[in-house]
Amino acid sequence: MHLKIAVILVISFSIIEDRGKTLTQKLTEKAKAYYKTKYGKDSSTHFLGYDITEYPGRNAEYKKIHRKKWEKYYSCLQDQEDSFGNHGSATPEAVLGFQCLSIRFDCKVCISPLELSQKDAVEWYWTPKSTNKLQPVEYTEHVLLSSDDKALTIYNLQDSHTGQYICFLGKTGMSPYFLTVIDGSLNIEQVYPTSSTSNPHPAPPKLITQHNVYIYTEWSQWSPCSRCGKVGKIFKTGYCTVISGDYFDNSEDNTNKIKTLKSDESGSGFELFTIFKLGIPCQSHILPSSIKYLDEVQNRKNEIMIGFCKKSCNDDVVFEVRDGNGRVIETANNSAGIYSIIQGIPPVDPDVKRKLIYAAKGEKIILTCPGNLNSDAPVQWQINSKVLIPEIISEESKNRIVISVMDKIIIKDVHLTDSNIYSCWQNRELAGTIRLIVEKKIKLNFNHHIMLVGVASILLTFFYFYLNAFLGRKVTTQTT
Known part of the structure; x- marks a missing residue:
């Protein structure tokens, strides 16, 4: 009913001259907003609810966008299809994640432009390490x-995120990810x-000749800057990875681009690496003990x-x-927030x-920021308004x-004076606090010899009274 009214009003007022054009535009924008809210479409959505680029008509710009999407x-x-190789199977990936950081999994299923606009077209499932049951991923x-x-x-990876993840489009699923969080x-x-x-310097790749496997470092991208307007800190992490010599390309001295798939032939290394052609992290829960140790x-x-x-502090995001x-x-x-x-x-x-x-006085404790603002930006610690600088x-x-x-x-040896409220910040925003x-x-210092003598005395006393009670009882007989 809302649709019919909107269309009739737009047609009726379209014949009005300049004075009526403003009202027509307002009605059109309201119709667009209604369908945007209902269907979650993007900015190229027609006010009737469909994507203009899917039906470009004679519009050359929309035709170009339409062609690029489908190409x-x-x-x-x-x-x-090319990645399936001669065996017709997809290559799974084993990855490592660090606690409190983030990880991103791309959906390996090819999604058409029509399916991409559907919110529920793609579903993610996972299998926790402790179970063998595939279940939907709960978005939080x-x-x-x-x-x-x-x-x-x-974001904010924890041990509980360790498991297998796979993306489905309908009943179609591609190769999974095997995540281990450490x-x-x-x-x-x-x-x-x-x-x-x-x-x-970064350790170079190393060949273990007796097993025909290489050990190398797989690097992440640089993190966001820890602060703006002033000099901040960024970091990137690299984790140890084991890969078959048959699928490893060490021709370039570049730790970010040393991984290249070669032929699909079986190698002389361990059989598992013919499946995980991209390698397996050294601390992965799926790496066999014979290799891990x-x-x-x-x-x-x-x-x-x-x-x-x-970086500059002008990071306002304005929607137009x-x-x-x-x-x-x-x-x-x-x-x-608008x-x-x-x-x-x-x-x-x-x-x-x-x-x-x-904590007890004299213990060793480690304080980890309990929160995360969905960012890998380095954490800055404070006590009240005092910034904790590592070197100082x-x-x-x-x-x-x-x-x-x-x-x-x-804190290697915690003192009573260490009692305080510690706050952790990311990008000038509070992420968490620890009291x-x-x-x-x-x-309590026990003398073990005295304790043993005491226990023995108690047992002997108990045994003495038991014997007296047993030997001193009267035996009665009944005659008929």
Whole structure:
């Protein structure tokens, strides 16, 4: 009924001259907003609810967009067919994630432009490490589905996210991802670029000849800058990976581009690597023990590289609504929490996490930021308004308190004076707080010899009274 009224009014007022054009435009925009809210369409949506680029008519620009969309789809289908190889099977991927950071899984199913506009066309499923049951992924404030390409992004990774993930389009599913989440502060080493005079540098690939496998470092992208307007910090992580020599290309001295698939023939290495042609992380839960505990694998560390950055603070995201002539008719500053009705319901910001920790005096404790603002930006710690600078706090505490390269506070010998509220920040916004309460530890010193004598005395006393009661009883007989 709303549709019919909108169409009739638009046609009726279209014959009115300049004075009536403003009203026509308003009615058209209202119709667009209604269908945008109902169907979640993009900015190229006709006010009747369909994507204009899917029915371009004689519009040359829309024809070009239409052609590119479908060419991209058919190119994806061709690449997908080529990746199957002679065996006709897709290649699964084993990846490693670090706690509190994020990971992104691209949907490997080719999605046509028509299916991409449908919100529920693609579904993600996963199998936790502890079970063998495939179940739908539950989307939360840290587990998000991209509306653009249906990619799955998990922020603030935890051990519980370890498992197998797969994307489905209807009944069609492609090769899965096998994710293992580890504590990034363990078995990690800070390295410097090869152009730097500081050491150590990233470890080069290494061949284990007896098994025909290589060990190399798989690097992530640089993280966002930790602050704006001033010099901040960025980092990227690299994790140890094992790959078959038959699928490894070491022709380039570039740690970000050393992985290249070769022929589909079986190699002389372990059989598992003929399936996982892209390699398996050294700390993956699916890597066989026979490989995981090789000396070369055990001695290879994960790596982290830290750099400096500077960005402007003008990061306002402004959404604009334009009419058919390209004129701006509405603006909404999303950064200020203002959204247009055409955008639909905005995503929910992650909550500020709070945590209470009790510790005994003299213990070693590690403080990890309990929250995450859906960003891999480095964490900055504060006590009240005082910023904790790693170099200064390490020097003042004589190395008793350090902030690790993974932005965790490590207190090696906690004191009563360490009791405080520690806050962690990302991009100038509060992500979480930890209230640390340190108490005196009551120690009870037992003399084991005295305790044994006491226990023996109690047992002998009990045995003595038992014998007296047993031997002193009267025996009676009954005659008939």
